[in-house]
Amino acid sequence: MKGLVARFLYLTRRWEEPLTAYVFITPSALLFLVFVFIPAFSGLYLSFTSWDGIGASQFIGIQNYVELYEKPLFWKVLGNTLYYTFAVVLLQMSVAFILALALNSGRLRLKGVFRTAYFLPVLTSTVAASVIWRWLFSEEGFLGYAINLTGLCVPGGWLADPRFAMPALILMSGWRWAGYLMVIYLAGLQAIPSQLYDASAIDGAGAWAQFRFITWPMLSFTTFFIFVTSIIGSFQVFDQIYVMTGGGPLDATNCMGYYLYENAFKYFRMGYANAIGVITAVIILILTIIQFKIGARYRDFAS
């Protein structure tokens, strides 16, 4: 018996490695097939149909896309999303960058305390943060009160005013994630060899020159990476909108993610909602490609 098994193993030895590999990979592959690729293609197909989710779906070609193209609300939603995305990313990254620089400077006592303080908002959930900030922005909340004090008297608080609802959301999201980006920047800063700074100081470089020729270029890859992933993430904003504003007031804060949710689960227009999803994916893809094209210049510079 043992001899047979040994012989069998010897004969199959050549197949052992690839076979093991395939066995190891198959569960993941199956999961990706079922939960990523199949939904991706069926979503694409569904975007060309009209379906309420219950009966049969009806193939209607590009009608959903035409409807979106002709609908002013869609363009408003898209504009809102782009406004939100770029404002939030810029806000988050600048705050995070400044904080990281500040925390990284020389021998700073209480560095860990500061880092924890700025990181704490990251540990909240977006829903909890939204609940808290919704209260803060109300007129009786601390922020609402402070705003009214400055003379900018907005009845109902910022979240009730179409002009200020989006800035409110942007502010909250910036608070929520700045600490996270700060940690990434800190890691990037700490990876810069201090010899570079020492050598440049010997050559007479001042703080600004050091920043311009050492710090900034060495961080360019990190910055690029953060920028790309933040844009992709922010473009799909949803939780805050659902909890804080419900898309309003007057669709001032309605963004692609929320618009998709509304159409799918409130109005039961599955095909139409899928078209929104497809467009979201395409726009993100285009934005990412643009960023890579622009980033290519800077990335070569860093290496």
Added chain:
Amino acid sequence: MSASSDQTVVHKILLYAGLVIGAILFLLPFFWMISTSLKPPDEIYVLPPKWIPSRLMWENYSKALSAAPFGRFILNTFFVAATVIIGQLIVAVPAGYAFARLRFPGKEILFMIFLSTMMIPGQVLMIPLYILIKNFGWLDSFYALIVPPLASAFNIFILRQFFTTIPFELEDAARIDGCGRIGVVLRIILPLCKPVVSTIIVFTFMWQWNNFFWPLIVISSKELHVVQIGLSYFSSAHGTEVSLLMVASLIVILPVIIVFALAQRTFIQGIALGGMKM
């Protein structure tokens, strides 16, 4: 010499001052949350807003806890998170090892395909996934929450990166000593990859804890709700009882803060390492 050291002192003071002010600003919402959670109802809507409540209404906490089954929500979320973490590790560790160590036809292409799943924005998959889950009959069940997240290329990616740093010699030594391939994985590789595994555990826990959109659309029964949905419903049902809302928010935030306090280094390392999974 004294001129520049004066400048340095001034710089330091400005730096500290700026950082302290910034930290206070960042922490204000937390302070406000805690303060409001302990306020008696008549002090909430007072203008100018009152900082410290005149008496600490600990009753708010028992009121909030009895108004909604937060204990249940938290338990559900922990259960889902734990199951997802274990499932993800079971699925991703072998795959990461295979891509890092084994040779087989189609290795590069398969890896590219796996990675490509990370580039598909989650939102575009929400509705088709929902329909798929519905067809499986998994709507309103824990399966809907547990199984889809197992398809995570990010874990495979970082595990593979990590495995490639383990020297071949270790494995060879084990093989010479008679260890089978599976034995190598279990006895040599696994104990070594604690840092990566800790990162995965922390990130997956945070992701599952904060998960909102997906549970919102697939779960409808109150008993199965996860903690963020619970908070959101609580917020709609008790929107005017702000102190209870703040208590609820605190309850929802606390476990993550505890996890962070226990695993701070892993957190920070993980973010620096992966930086992506938000």
